[in-house]
Amino acid sequence: MELRKPPPVRRLTGNEAHGPEVQASPPPPGIAQHAAGSNGNGHRPSSAFAMPARRAVRDSSIAIDRMHVDELSVAYGTKPAVKSVSLPIRQGEVLALIGPSGCGKTTLLRSLNRLTELTRGASFSGRITLDGVDIATLEPTALRRRVTMVFQQPNPFPMSVFDNVAYVLREQASRRPRKAAVRGAVRDALARAGLLEEVADNLDHPALRLSGGQQQRLCIARALAAHPEVLLLDEPCSALDPQSTRLIEELITKLRQDVAVVIVTHNLQQAYRIADYVAFMYLGELVEYGSAHKMFGAPQQHRTQEYISGAFG
Amino acid sequence: MSTVTAAPAGKRKTSSASWRLTDRLGLGLAWLLGLLFCAIAAAIVIYFLVEGIRYLSPSLLVTNPAPGVSESQTGGFLDPLLGTVIIGFLAMAIATPVGVGIAVWLSEFGRPTGLARVAESSVEMLAGEPSVVLALFGTILFTVRQLGFLSQTSHGIVLGQSFFAAAALLSLVGLPMVVASTREGLQAIPSHVREASYAVGKTKIATTRRVLLPAARPSMITGTMLGLGRVIGDTAIVLLLLGGTLTFQPANSIPVLGLLRGTGDTLTGYIYYNAPTGDGNQPSKAYAAAFVLMLMVLALNLGVDFVLRRSQRAVRWS
Numbered sequence: 001m002e003l004r005k006p007p008p009v010r011r012l013t014g015n016e017a018h019g020p021e022v023q024a025s026p027p028p029p030g031i032a033q034h035a036a037g038s039n040g041n042g043h044r045p046s047s048a049f050a051m052p053a054r055r056a057v058r059d060s061s062i063a064i065d066r067m068h069v070d071e072l073s074v075a076y077g078t079k080p081a082v083k084s085v086s087l088p089i090r091q092g093e094v095l096a097l098i099g100p101s102g103c104g105k106t107t108l109l110r111s112l113n114r115l116t117e118l119t120r121g122a123s124f125s126g127r128i129t130l131d132g133v134d135i136a137t138l139e140p141t142a143l144r145r146r147v148t149m150v151f152q153q154p155n156p157f158p159m160s161v162f163d164n165v166a167y168v169l170r171e172q173a174s175r176r177p178r179k180a181a182v183r184g185a186v187r188d189a190l191a192r193a194g195l196l197e198e199v200a201d202n203l204d205h206p207a208l209r210l211s212g213g214q215q216q217r218l219c220i221a222r223a224l225a226a227h228p229e230v231l232l233l234d235e236p237c238s239a240l241d242p243q244s245t246r247l248i249e250e251l252i253t254k255l256r257q258d259v260a261v262v263i264v265t266h267n268l269q270q271a272y273r274i275a276d277y278v279a280f281m282y283l284g285e286l287v288e289y290g291s292a293h294k295m296f297g298a299p300q301q302h303r304t305q306e307y308i309s310g311a312f313g
Numbered sequence: 314m315s316t317v318t319a320a321p322a323g324k325r326k327t328s329s330a331s332w333r334l335t336d337r338l339g340l341g342l343a344w345l346l347g348l349l350f351c352a353i354a355a356a357i358v359i360y361f362l363v364e365g366i367r368y369l370s371p372s373l374l375v376t377n378p379a380p381g382v383s384e385s386q387t388g389g390f391l392d393p394l395l396g397t398v399i400i401g402f403l404a405m406a407i408a409t410p411v412g413v414g415i416a417v418w419l420s421e422f423g424r425p426t427g428l429a430r431v432a433e434s435s436v437e438m439l440a441g442e443p444s445v446v447l448a449l450f451g452t453i454l455f456t457v458r459q460l461g462f463l464s465q466t467s468h469g470i471v472l473g474q475s476f477f478a479a480a481a482l483l484s485l486v487g488l489p490m491v492v493a494s495t496r497e498g499l500q501a502i503p504s505h506v507r508e509a510s511y512a513v514g515k516t517k518i519a520t521t522r523r524v525l526l527p528a529a530r531p532s533m534i535t536g537t538m539l540g541l542g543r544v545i546g547d548t549a550i551v552l553l554l555l556g557g558t559l560t561f562q563p564a565n566s567i568p569v570l571g572l573l574r575g576t577g578d579t580l581t582g583y584i585y586y587n588a589p590t591g592d593g594n595q596p597s598k599a600y601a602a603a604f605v606l607m608l609m610v611l612a613l614n615l616g617v618d619f620v621l622r623r624s625q626r627a628v629r630w631s
């Protein structure tokens with residue numbers, strides 16, 4: 001069967017501070033047949049993107065171990081969702097969880113901040129540590145301030161842009177801080193999420209009036225406000241347009257310096273663009289884990305090879 | 314019948330001409346009943362509009378009912394009008410917080426399930442209860458000696474009629490509206506919004522108070538307005554528990570408390586009294602009062618429409 005030639009897969013370069021230049025690389029062998037239809041980001045090949053330069057794989061010696069998942073299994077009722085998964089989560093790197101729908105990647109992500117506990121009938125075994133401490137021993141509210149999450153749908157709270165971020169700054173059971181006292185922290189969080197310039201004059205406007213992409217960056221600002229160690233992203237771009245997706249991908253690659261980033265994505269090209277490490281899950285099992293370079297270039301497992309080449313999804 | 318069927322069917326571009334006869338008759342009947350209903354509603358509004366404007370004069374709104382046999386002697390309905398306002402305010406001041414609390418518990422907590430189901434059917438039962446039954450229960454409840462401080466006592470007998478008593482029972486009339494509407498509003502909030510709040514380290518209580526209740530505010534307002542419409546339209550509880558005394562009869566001379574412990578009337582009680590078949594038999598006054606009451610209820614309904622339309626226009630989560 002003849003497959004249409006896919007658009008080249010691009011990765012953001014390390015020094016994208018001044019603009020959205022993305023550089024193209026010829027598709028690695030593994031991804032060569034990945035169907036063009038799944039490229040939701042609308043990048044089209046053009047001469048501007050002809051430079052075949054791929055961002056160098058990050059030197060993992062600067063990465064810091066933050067979380068460790070050890071033999072984690074999660075089941076909903078009798079239905080296993082995650083089966084005995086072990087992997088490290090490091091600051092300085094973006095870890096992408098990929099795999100077909102229902103493979104347990106979102107459950108794995110939600111286990112990291114104990115959101116799975118809110119689902120009735122969920123049972124667990126195994127151990128997850130955050131900076132060496134078993135997260136089961138932490139207060140969930142304290143844990144979730146250190147391991148924050150951004151969801152698939154932008155979901156700002158029905159309050160002003162300012163209050164959305166300030167809401168997070170107020171710790172549980174503490175008094176509500178004065179507005180002036182948190183202004184600096186709010187602006188800092190918005191700046192880290194790359195939103196401050198756009199909303200600086202409208203901090204009092206309702207957050208739900210922002211555009212979808214702005215809403216999602218506000219959600220990222222909200223997630224960053226408490227200065228977490230780990231940022232979880234559950235398909236953060238799947239409801240967004242290509243332009244907003246690009247902004248958020250740029251943001252993620254910047255953020256990994258300060259925070260360990262774990263992203264669940266259905267979009268292989270997105271994983272290719274932003275991930276340093278990739279974990280491929282299938283039917284609840286971790287099939288393969290490795291550097292993005294290795295996973296997209298020369299996957300060891302047959303199923304990884306098949307998934308990445310688009311044989312199933 | 315066939316002409317009725319043909320007319321609307323002909324206007325519509327979808328050709329019901331090809332339908333079976335029974336279907337076409339059914340469609341015609343539906344049209345007929347719909348138009349009939351509109352006609353009835355319009356007739357009521359127009360009749361009271363015409364009669365109300367004819368009989369309503371500003372003096373009626375500022376004078377109190379007085380004994381007499383002719384229209385010039387019997388005064389206006391200032392006290393019943395104020396009574397409606399007081400009763401509506403008091404009843405909803407009870408029903409709104411209680412109703413919102415019940416709705417939050419049912420929608421966000423609801424454990425144990427059995428208790429939630431009981432609470433749910435209790436509210437439903439309350440909504441279907443004829444208000445005269447509630448009123449009868451109220452008379453039994455408020456004539457208990459321990460509750461004498463809420464109404465008047467004469468020769469050791471608790472009368473059990475007061476604004477407090479009537480408002481307490483009328484709050485039960487408004488409550489189901491508040492519960493149903495608030496619950497609907499809470500359930501319309503997607504679960505990922507709740508999770509987003511948990512995911513930044515917030516408890517369920519904080520999430521409910523700071524995220525869910527503000528998001529459900531239009532529904533709460535709608536429920537309160539709908540409940541208020543039911544409350545100010547109720548007659549049975551007013552007659553049995555407010556005394557139906559046409560004017561305020563304070564229990565003592567303490568400014569507000571004495572009034573609320575005393576008896577009075579509302580517009581519905583006033584209309585009941587002055588209807589052509591009532592004791593007062595002052596139809597023109599009854600029409601004028603009915604017109605005012607109708608305006609109040611219409612204003613509430615318009616308010617509900619306004620709130621709902623505005624909240625629908627507001628950008629929501631997908």
